Amino acid sequence: MIYDALIAPFTEFEFMRRALAAVIALALGGAPIGVFLMLRRMSLVGDAMAHAILPGAAIGFLLSGLNLFAMTAGGLIAGFTVAILSGVVARATELKEDASLATFYLASLALGVTIVSIKGTNIDLLHVLFGNILAMDNPTLLMIACNATITLIVLAVIYRPLVIESVDPLFLRTVSRAGAPAHLAFLALVVVNLVNGFQALGTLLAVGLMILPAGIARFWSRDITGMICIAVVSAIVSGYAGLVLSFQTKVPSGPAIILVAALLYMASVLFGSVSGVIRQMFPGRHLEA
Amino acid sequence: MAASLQFRDVTLGYDRHPAVHHLNGDVTPGALLAIVGPNGAGKSTLFRGIVGILKPLAGSILTGDLDVRDIAYLPQTADIDRSFPISVFDFVGTGLWRSTGFFGGMGDRKSRDRIAQALASVGLSGFENRGIGTLSGGQMQRLLFARVLLQDARLIVLDEPLNAIDAKTSDDLLALVRRWHTEGRTVLAALHDMDLVRANFPDTLLLARGPVAWGKTADVLTAENLLQARRMCEAFDEGAAACAVHDAPSRAA
Numbered sequence: 001m002i003y004d005a006l007i008a009p010f011t012e013f014e015f016m017r018r019a020l021a022a023v024i025a026l027a028l029g030g031a032p033i034g035v036f037l038m039l040r041r042m043s044l045v046g047d048a049m050a051h052a053i054l055p056g057a058a059i060g061f062l063l064s065g066l067n068l069f070a071m072t073a074g075g076l077i078a079g080f081t082v083a084i085l086s087g088v089v090a091r092a093t094e095l096k097e098d099a100s101l102a103t104f105y106l107a108s109l110a111l112g113v114t115i116v117s118i119k120g121t122n123i124d125l126l127h128v129l130f131g132n133i134l135a136m137d138n139p140t141l142l143m144i145a146c147n148a149t150i151t152l153i154v155l156a157v158i159y160r161p162l163v164i165e166s167v168d169p170l171f172l173r174t175v176s177r178a179g180a181p182a183h184l185a186f187l188a189l190v191v192v193n194l195v196n197g198f199q200a201l202g203t204l205l206a207v208g209l210m211i212l213p214a215g216i217a218r219f220w221s222r223d224i225t226g227m228i229c230i231a232v233v234s235a236i237v238s239g240y241a242g243l244v245l246s247f248q249t250k251v252p253s254g255p256a257i258i259l260v261a262a263l264l265y266m267a268s269v270l271f272g273s274v275s276g277v278i279r280q281m282f283p284g285r286h287l288e289a
Numbered sequence: 290m291a292a293s294l295q296f297r298d299v300t301l302g303y304d305r306h307p308a309v310h311h312l313n314g315d316v317t318p319g320a321l322l323a324i325v326g327p328n329g330a331g332k333s334t335l336f337r338g339i340v341g342i343l344k345p346l347a348g349s350i351l352t353g354d355l356d357v358r359d360i361a362y363l364p365q366t367a368d369i370d371r372s373f374p375i376s377v378f379d380f381v382g383t384g385l386w387r388s389t390g391f392f393g394g395m396g397d398r399k400s401r402d403r404i405a406q407a408l409a410s411v412g413l414s415g416f417e418n419r420g421i422g423t424l425s426g427g428q429m430q431r432l433l434f435a436r437v438l439l440q441d442a443r444l445i446v447l448d449e450p451l452n453a454i455d456a457k458t459s460d461d462l463l464a465l466v467r468r469w470h471t472e473g474r475t476v477l478a479a480l481h482d483m484d485l486v487r488a489n490f491p492d493t494l495l496l497a498r499g500p501v502a503w504g505k506t507a508d509v510l511t512a513e514n515l516l517q518a519r520r521m522c523e524a525f526d527e528g529a530a531a532c533a534v535h536d537a538p539s540r541a542a
Contacts, residue, residue: 039373160392164383167373167421174340174362175386175440222420224374 009247016243018136019253022144022200023239026209029148030193031231032155034210035217035224036186040166043211045098048105050194050207052082054112057198062119072143072195079191082108112203131202133243133253140199147196151189158182163224201254209235212261219272234264291318292355292444292475294339299348300532301331301338307346307532308334310499316477321470323486323506324479326496326518332479333365335496336446339477347532352444358387361442363433365449371422371429378417381407381432384439407435412461427454434462445469447478451485463489483510497521 009016037046056078060070082104089104090097136144155162161182164172172179197206217230242257249256270277294316302308309331316322324332337343338350340362352360361384382395382404389395395404408414411431416424424432430450437445447466451459467489469476480486486493486506493509495501497518502509 163373163375163379164386166370167375167380168364168369168383170342170364170368171362171383171436173342174360175358177357222374223376227374 005248006244009244015134015136016247018141019133019200019243020240022133022136022141023209023243023257024236025141025145025148026193026197026200027213027232027235027239029151030197030210031213031217031235032228033151033186033189033193034207034212034214035227035231036162036166037190037211038214038218039224043214045101046190046194046207046210048101049079049083049190050198050203051109052101052105053079053108053191053194053198054203055108055115056081056112057195057203058112058115062115069139069143072199075195075198076191078108078112079194080188083187083191109203127202129202129204130252130254131198131200131205133200133257134246136200144196144199147192151193154185154189158185162186201257205254205258208258208261209239212258212265213238216261216265216268219268219274219276222274234261238264291473292359293318293353294444294475295351295353297349297351299338299350300346301334301343302346303334305346308498309338309496310532311348312500314494314500314503316475318475319470319473320475320477320492321466321490322475322477323490323493324477324496325481325483325486325493325510326501327521329498330496330518330521331498332496333448336362336448336477336479339444339446355444358440359443361437361440361445363437363445363447363450365452366426366429366433369421369429371424373421375421376417377408377413377419377421377424377432378404380421381435381439384436387440403439407438408432410438410465411435427458430454431458431462434465438465443474445474445476447476449479449481451480451482459485483515486510 010020034046037043053075056074056076057071058074059078060067060072060074064070082101086097086101086104089095089100093100158178158181161172161176161178165179165182169179193210194206197209200206201208213231213235214227216234217227220230221227238261239257242260243253245251245260246253246256251259268276271279273279296312296314299312300307300310308329312335324335326332334343338345339352340360341357379395382400384407385393385395385400385403389400394400405414405417408416411434413428413431413435416428416432421429421432430452434450437447450462450466454462463485466476466478478490480490487510490506492504493506494503495509495514495518498521501518502511502514
């Protein structure tokens with residue numbers, strides 16, 4: 001019974017195994033990026049960027065159909081264009097970066113939906129908006145795994161300046177010129193992982209497997225290494241449980257994964273050992289020192 | 290070798306509006322110089338110019354053969370995100386950047402010993418695993434001093450290092466400042482307590498959006514100079530004319 005519900009879908013169906021592999025790769029690459037987005041107070045920037053990649057992916061789709069490389073390249077170009085343009089406007093005018101990014105991503109999203117609507121079908125639009133993790137072919141899976149590997153390598157390279165820039169940016173600027181390159185590399189990783197998530201979860205939910213696990217981790221660890229580990233594990237658990245839920249109930253897989261992550265998040269808010277609600281209500285006897 | 294600084298008619302500010310106007314003078318190698326002045330006088334702006342974060346609007350700051358790694362800068366604690374989940378050990382260990390660079394670890398015995406020594410010097414032994422968000426204001430200030438110790442820099446720039454801390458902590462940190470001075474390092478510190486400046490700093494620069502006086506502390510901190518600094522104009526006028534001043538008083542410490 002338990003075997004049939006939890007294991008059999010993956011032993012019997014190849015598409016489920018591919019989906020599980022994809023979700024693990026997404027978790028390994030995206031969750032650490034989500035932790036940094038959260039700690040740098042950029043959670044909503046990630047969400048905005050997720051919308052910004054739509055027109056690029058849509059143009060790639062129009063030119064080559066559901067071709068992964070064309071859509072990924074388009075998404076990357078659109079993501080970087082919006083990130084750079086909003087940065088330039090913020091520095092050249094009095095508009096703050098969040099407002100500048102909001103205007104560009106809204107325009108970008110509207111443009112993307114328009115392009116897909118004019119040239120594609122409603123099914124295409126649904127695919128772009130919500131992705132389809134159950135339709136992973138080999139090239140897509142390889143691309144996701146490749147992007148996750150690149151993410152982990154680049155993150156390892158920029159880890160130290162990224163941490164110092166987050167906690168004490170002035171200090172970093174006085175001891176090294178690595179701050180700006182590290183920030184740009186980090187933004188590039190955000191875009192890469194959004195495009196990754198885009199294949200599986202669609203533009204609307206791509207950021208979900210980055211931010212929700214990071215939010216979960218915040219309630220269980222005070223240490224950034226611990227946070228990253230917990231975020232990765234909770235993203236994998238959400239992905240696995242979401243796929244099982246989707247298989248058993250016919251709920252679309254992307255929303256199922258994010259809903260499971262949201263449930264884990266709610267449980268963490270309540271029971272988390274670091275400032276969870278229950279922990280705060282019943283903190284136990286105070287210590288001597 | 291101790292570091293020297295030369296200000297050549299330097300003007301620092303933001304968006305064309307000067308915060309420090311036409312500063313000239315030299316900081317001699319090994320100097321222990323207090324920078325004093327009212328809020329908004331330009332002390333932090335001057336420091337940002339010295340450490341290279343802020344480009345002068347005009348003039349120049351000459352730092353000789355100083356590399357960016359030869360300067361240790363202690364910022365105001367308000368500039369630090371204390372909610373970031375980083376331990377005292379890891380935070381103070383960033384002071385080893387000069388020797389570890391991008392990838393060097395801090396877990397080897399030599400690095401751990403150096404970090405332990407720096408924390409012991411500021412009375413924070415045993416705090417290694419605590420998050421920086423759990424420290425009091427005084428403890429955070431001591432932590433920043435420990436990081437400066439690890440940086441082993443020729444020029445040390447301290448931005449209001451003794452604000453909002455108790456007398457004992459203040460004495461302990463001042464002892465470190467004097468130690469750096471006797472080691473031949475050049476130390477600049479922005480301070481508000483005039484008695485403390487008179488007792489500990491041989492030289493002083495009195496700023497009020499420009500130099501009011503610069504020289505021996507006793508000669509600078511006179512009632513007349515302090516009154517002049519207090520009358521500082523804090524105008525930030527969008528319609529102001531372009532500055533026509535080319536000559537400014539030149540002093541040296």
